Amino acid sequence: MEDTAATLAAELDRLLAMARELEARVDGDQGAPGAARELCAALAESVDRAMRLAGSSPRGGGGDGEGNAGTGRASVSGQVRGGRKAGANKVRTQVRVASVTDAGPLSDGLSWRKYGQKDILGATYPRAYFRCTHRHSQGCQATKQVQRAHADPLLFDVVYLGAHTCAQAAAILAGPELQPPAAFGREYQQSSPVAAPEGIQWPVEPVTPPPFPSSPASCYTPGSPWCQPAGSYGYAAGGADMEYDAEFVEMFLNLSEVQNL
DNA sequence: GAGATTTGACCTTC
């Protein structure tokens, strides 16, 4: 029974993402009639309502109950792949950015250190592997994998594994210093002056050479299109639909609670 | 010098 609901939720989720994208595009088109914009907004709203009716409301409770507003959606998935990492909890989310140059995404207010990158069979873009910076100092086991969707360069698949146990994560959840807007960029746009602790720049084209740049803060090839100063912070989608909310953060920070994976 | 990224190699799982 739950499978049906889950499938329905997944489909609605996609619909919402598409609606948001359409809305963003229409919004960016000066020539678009106001009616079109209203229609897009209504569409997104309608889909979202349907999602709730379907019982998928991933943000269940709290806040605006619709913090997902954008396509920065989080969906708890089952094992994405057979589970080479047995026992690891996974939370998968898709993050959309406003533009390919805005792809300095996926900064969630936490400190991640890139430890690997891999070309994935059938995937246009490589997958990057990150782990919590405090892994050694505090034993934080959180890791995440980031991969750009081949079908949609603006869409990033982010998979979080393991729970954050570091002090920084706790501070984010409890403290005022990294409130969602600041940490997760709902308000941040490409021109945000905030320096991203982590930024990933993907190429516009699925080229292979400079594979998977990661941090603009210490990029080896300054000036290259792969290494631009932190333009955006967090899951921001300048003017588009990339929004994010604290609830998702809470979710992945408490992965231990997501046992049914 | 410290800390972070890159990248090839190795390990694990299917």
Next chain:
DNA sequence: GAAGGTCAAATCTC
């Protein structure tokens, strides 16, 4: 054996 995930040395930036 193939593919994904992680390690660690080399290299780079601050």
